[in-house]
Amino acid sequence: MDSVILDLREKLKKGELKPETLINHTLENSKVVQDNLNPFVTICDQVNLYEEESVLSGIPYVAKDNLSTKDILSTGSSNTLKDYVPFFDATVIDRLNKKGAVLVGKSAMDELGLGGTGTTCHTGVTKNPWDKTRITGGSSSGSACLVASGVVPFALGSDTGDSIRKPAAFCGIVGYKPTYGAISRFGLFPFASSLDTVGVLTRTVKDAAIVVDNVLGIDENDMTSINLDANLSSSLKNDIKGKKLFYIKNMVDINNYDNPSEDLKNILSKFNKTIELVRSLGAEVEEISFDQNLLNAILPIYQCISCAEATSNDSNLTGIIFGPRGEGDNYIDMIKDHRTKGFCSLIKRRFIIGSYVLQKENQEKYFLNAKRVRRLLVEKINELFEMYDALIMPATGSIAPKIDSINEVINDAGSMQEVLENYMAIGNFGGYPSITIPNGFINSMPIGINITGKVMDDANVLNIAYTLESNMSYRGQIAKEVK
Amino acid sequence: MxxxxxxxxxxxxxxxxxxxxxxxxxxxxxxxxxxxxxxxxxxxxxxxxxxxxxxxxxxxxxxxxxxxxxxxxxxxxxxxxxxxxxxxxxxxxxxxxxxxxxxxxxxxxxxxxxxxxxxxxxxxxxxxxxxxxxxxxxxxxxxxxxxxxxxxxxxxxxxxxxxxxxxxxxxxxxxxxxxxxxxxxxxxxxxxxxxxxxxxxxxxxxxxxxxxxxxxxxxxxxxxxxxxxxxxxxxxxxxxxxxxxxxxxxxxxxxxxxxxxxxxxxxxxxxxxxxxxxxxxxxxxxxxTIRKQIPVLPNQKKLNYINKLGINSIDANILVKDKDISDYFDELIRLGSDIKMSSNWVINQIMDYINSNDVSIKELYLTPDKLKFIMDQVLLDKISNKQAKELFLMSLELKREPSELIGELGMEQLNDMDEIKSLIINILDNNPKQVEEYKNGKTNMFQYFVGQVMKQTSGKANPVLVREILTALLSE
Structure with a gap:
């Protein structure tokens, strides 16, 4: 079985499973998992069952809470929007509705997408279903948790740096960020518009392909949307013979790390084993030495660009038109009060960074230089994509950290460890299709492997992931500690 | 400094x-x-x-x-x-x-x-x-x-x-x-x-x-x-x-x-x-494509008025200043109205009226074809300038066709030579003292006789004809 969705459809079709039974079961499960792991902002008490016959009809799913859902609370996991009920659907939600998929809830996330841990949601920390003392990663934390727990076969997420792909790795599932613009961003609460991508979390590659096939395409409400002319699910062939992949040697060579942890050693050795598997399947894999300065620049570029765009994008959160009205004698004090009370400290810090790098006297040095280096990096990767079909790398340099180890201070700044933890932002810099799939376990915690390809080449990236998945034993896995 | x-x-x-x-x-x-x-x-x-x-x-x-x-x-x-x-x-x-x-x-x-x-x-x-x-x-x-x-x-x-x-x-x-x-x-x-x-x-x-x-x-x-x-x-x-x-x-x-x-x-x-x-x-x-869609602009239009229509630059400036006025004027010309007369009427009567009544020329009851009718009556010597102005205001006031009003108001000019002649003979006969004074050199008496003719015709007599006939009769 390579698809949970198709399996469910089969049962629904044959009448072995009634649509109401499936949904009721999902809602019951949701409540149990919510009590244990806290992945929801909202569990729907009323769901609509659609008549439309499609591959997704009757299939329950969860959407990240930064997707606008008509008549359903959409908070972005922020106190600034804690009672906000939109009057319009995001395009991706609308398209799923039309296909008959059933939205059963809205998942928690790092506030407004600005965070990578799942610990900054206004409803509290989302716990990892494989180990409740650990984080899920973020920002699509609730979505990752719910798919890994087996509550839903798929969940929508959004990815600005690695916000789908990292929690997918920490939770042992598939996280797919399509080419930038392939899925409309209309109705997605923005974090950084030039990087934001709507994507999907699933337990199989085929499910990711099926969902994205059904929401792809130009949207007249999003001028950056593109027409990805592909039928992703039907192009999965379990065949990568003759494909050429590369990995970045700097980050995969254990000798480049100061005091590597046991986890990192295991991650790299598992990665190498998977590379052997890739080769045994008939693909070539080459190692590329990359300009270390460019690699070191990834996180700073990401911070400059994403924080700058975020500080502007979130300027509509004033409490004047929507959200709880702040107190004060004038509009400035009212906005100040709303934002002071509404945002967590991580967001405030990032807004300050964003504001700082945009200031007239700093913009050239930080923001514009970040954009230039982003372009350099992308040009370099594009050159490699001329020669290779995809980049393959470990998804993270560690297993999901313990919740109580999370603090906001970056203490490995400039280290190779830091580079490895953040390099997936390359996928957002270039708008590349990028997918993380499970790559086994270390100390009973899942780890992931990531495949990134050239723009619009989603079918190829998914096929590589599908082939690997088909030759490993982690497809469809569900976390043990659900109940 | x-x-x-x-x-x-x-x-x-x-x-x-x-x-x-x-x-x-x-x-x-x-x-x-x-x-x-x-x-x-x-x-x-x-x-x-x-x-x-x-x-x-x-x-x-x-x-x-x-x-x-x-x-x-x-x-x-x-x-x-x-x-x-x-x-x-x-x-x-x-x-x-x-x-x-x-x-x-x-x-x-x-x-x-x-x-x-x-x-x-x-x-x-x-x-x-x-x-x-x-x-x-x-x-x-x-x-x-x-x-x-x-x-x-x-x-x-x-x-x-x-x-x-x-x-x-x-x-x-x-x-x-x-x-x-x-x-x-x-x-x-x-x-x-x-x-x-x-x-x-x-x-x-x-x-x-x-x-x-x-x-x-x-x-x-x-x-x-x-x-x-x-x-x-x-x-x-x-x-x-x-x-x-x-x-x-x-x-x-x-x-x-x-x-x-x-x-x-x-x-x-x-x-x-x-x-x-x-x-x-x-x-x-x-x-x-966009360049081709640019219409004739005021500066060019002004030059066209000066060079092609022979309008003086002061008048041309006034006419192009407001697009709606210039459109109105263009329509008058397109209908074949007299250029000089049209320009005078637009600049004086029309602009006075719209300014003092705060209306837009686009909403004016007197559309270019109606104004042309009035001007044509003057050119055809059917009405005097003074009558034309009255007709103009009356038509705007009542929102009625000038062609209908002209008859109802009895505005049609008296152009009948014989009728005017007999009127004048009558007036001269009844005013022998004034005729005497005129003949003795008091030439401003001429204007007195013109006034009498106009009075008796309620201003309808063609003043040019009146003058011609009066001069001829007085010199007899």
Whole structure:
């Protein structure tokens, strides 16, 4: 079985499973998992069952809470929007509705997408279903948790740096960020518009392909949307013979790390084993030495660009038109009060960074230089994509950290460890299709492997992931500690 | 030492378009608040801007008219600041690549041509409008997202009248092209006015003061005159230091300007390229298509009137000043009316009437074909000029066809030679004393006889015929 969705459809079709039974079961499960792991902002008490016959009809799913859902609370996991009920659907939600998929809830996330841990949601920390003392990663934390727990076969997420792909790795599932613009961003609460991508979390590659096939395409409400002319699910062939992949040697060579942890050693050795598997399947894999300065620049570029765009994008959160009205004698004090009370400290810090790098006297040095280096990096990767079909790398340099180890201070700044933890932002810099799939376990915690390809080449990236998945034993896995 | 005022203008014009510049809400002025509002205009979470290509093309058209350089790409930037009239917390505008740069516009200042340098012209969105009351303010989002075209001149103007001439010329171009209705009453034209004083012979500008958001052309003139006076007095009384770089506002009730904020408090707008709108390539083909659509503009039209119709330049200037008036005049000519007569009638009777009754020429009951009828009656000697003017007013007053009124009012001129002759003989016979006086050299008696004829015919007798016959009879 390579698809949970198709399996469910089969049962629904044959009448072995009634649509109401499936949904009721999902809602019951949701409540149990919510009590244990806290992945929801909202569990729907009323769901609509659609008549439309499609591959997704009757299939329950969860959407990240930064997707606008008509008549359903959409908070972005922020106190600034804690009672906000939109009057319009995001395009991706609308398209799923039309296909008959059933939205059963809205998942928690790092506030407004600005965070990578799942610990900054206004409803509290989302716990990892494989180990409740650990984080899920973020920002699509609730979505990752719910798919890994087996509550839903798929969940929508959004990815600005690695916000789908990292929690997918920490939770042992598939996280797919399509080419930038392939899925409309209309109705997605923005974090950084030039990087934001709507994507999907699933337990199989085929499910990711099926969902994205059904929401792809130009949207007249999003001028950056593109027409990805592909039928992703039907192009999965379990065949990568003759494909050429590369990995970045700097980050995969254990000798480049100061005091590597046991986890990192295991991650790299598992990665190498998977590379052997890739080769045994008939693909070539080459190692590329990359300009270390460019690699070191990834996180700073990401911070400059994403924080700058975020500080502007979130300027509509004033409490004047929507959200709880702040107190004060004038509009400035009212906005100040709303934002002071509404945002967590991580967001405030990032807004300050964003504001700082945009200031007239700093913009050239930080923001514009970040954009230039982003372009350099992308040009370099594009050159490699001329020669290779995809980049393959470990998804993270560690297993999901313990919740109580999370603090906001970056203490490995400039280290190779830091580079490895953040390099997936390359996928957002270039708008590349990028997918993380499970790559086994270390100390009973899942780890992931990531495949990134050239723009619009989603079918190829998914096929590589599908082939690997088909030759490993982690497809469809569900976390043990659900109940 | 003589002081020369140095003035630069930033003119904002609300554009005419079906929908707003980044949203599908209607772009219409409405007295009822918050009627034309889309979720995009109110910045609900998750909205994205959608560029209105109609506005984009009109912006290119204006840039071409102002002889500007057009960039290869159409792109937008964000101007970030917090204000309750700005729902997104940023305004989408053009900063990196304005749609036009380094252009110029020739204007006529009291008969003399002046070249006004245009630094840039750019497309942006308007903010919501605010009404402030003592304890609260009301926000109307009808205006939020209305397309604005901002034209920035170099500091090359030197008097209020130059500024007014520039703004009038721009206003006319906007109306001729339909880029903007430029309706002052609806606040469609707003200006930021920069004024400084330069010492004659010096190449150094004085300290510049910016007066923001002056909302009609007369107030721009008032602002400039006030600032020239204020700054001149300060300089001449040795208090030059008191002129500081600052933003002021014009206060209509006192006709003065008032400090808003100093330069130290200037806002850093943190401009950056709008990521939600992909750059749009402007190719030569598009530019040429737009260039071809530019209608005949006031300057060209004025030359046509002078060269092709033989109208003097003063009259031509008046006729082209307002597009609607010029359209009316053109229609008269197209219908085959007498040129000189048409120009006189439009400039005098028509403009007097619309100005004193505050009506638009477009709404005038007396359409060009009706006016032509009246003028034709004069040319055909059927009615006198005086009667024509009466008929004109009567027709407007009663909203009735002049062709019907002319008969009903008994206005048709008396042209019957025999009838006039017998009338005059009768008058001369009844006034032997006056005839005697005339013959003895009191020639002004002639006018007395004319008056008598007119009196008896209620002014209908053709005065030319009357004179001819009277002269002949008196010399007998």
């Amino acid at each position: 003589a002081l020369i005022p140095v003035i630069g203008l930033e003119m904002h014009a609300e554009m005419k378009s079906t929908t707003k510049v980044f949203s599908p809400a209607e772009n219409t002025y409405n007295d009822i608040s918050n009627l034309h509002v889309n979720k995009i205009d109110m910045a609900f979470p998750g909205i994205l801007p959608l560029v209105n290509f109609e506005c984009m093309n009109k912006a290119i058209e204006m840039a071409l008219i102002l002889n500007c350089k057009i960039p290869e790409m159409f792109m937008f930037d964000r101007k970030n600041y917090y204000y309750p009239d700005l729902p997104k917390g940023y305004q989408i505008t053009q900063f990196t690549k304005p749609i036009g740069t380094n252009g110029y516009l020739n204007i006529d200042v009291n008969g003399e041509e002046k070249k006004v340098e245009i630094l840039d012209i750019h497309l942006e969105e308007d903010s919501a409008s605010l009404d402030h009351y003592s304890y609260y303010s009301l926000i109307d989002y009808n205006r939020a997202g209305v397309p604005l075209l901002e034209t920035v001149t170099a500091p090359c103007l030197h008097s209020a009248s130059e500024a007014v001439a520039f703004l009038d010329t721009m206003k006319n171009i906007f109306r001729y092209t339909g880029i903007s209705d430029a309706d002052i009453k609806c606040g469609q034209i707003r200006c930021d006015v920069n004024v400084s004083m330069m010492e004659e012979g010096s190449s150094e500008f004085g300290t510049k003061v910016e007066v923001k958001n002056v909302n009609n052309i007369q107030n721009v003139a008032n602002t400039i005159e006030y600032e020239i006076k204020r700054q001149t007095e300060l300089i001449e009384s040795g208090r030059k230091d008191e002129i500081v770089q600052e933003t002021r506002r014009y206060d209509e009730s006192t006709n003065t300007t008032i400090t808003m904020r100093s330069k130290a408090d200037a806002i850093d707008y943190k401009y950056f390229v709008e990521p939600n709108i992909p750059p749009y390539k402007i190719n030569e083909e598009l530019i040429e």
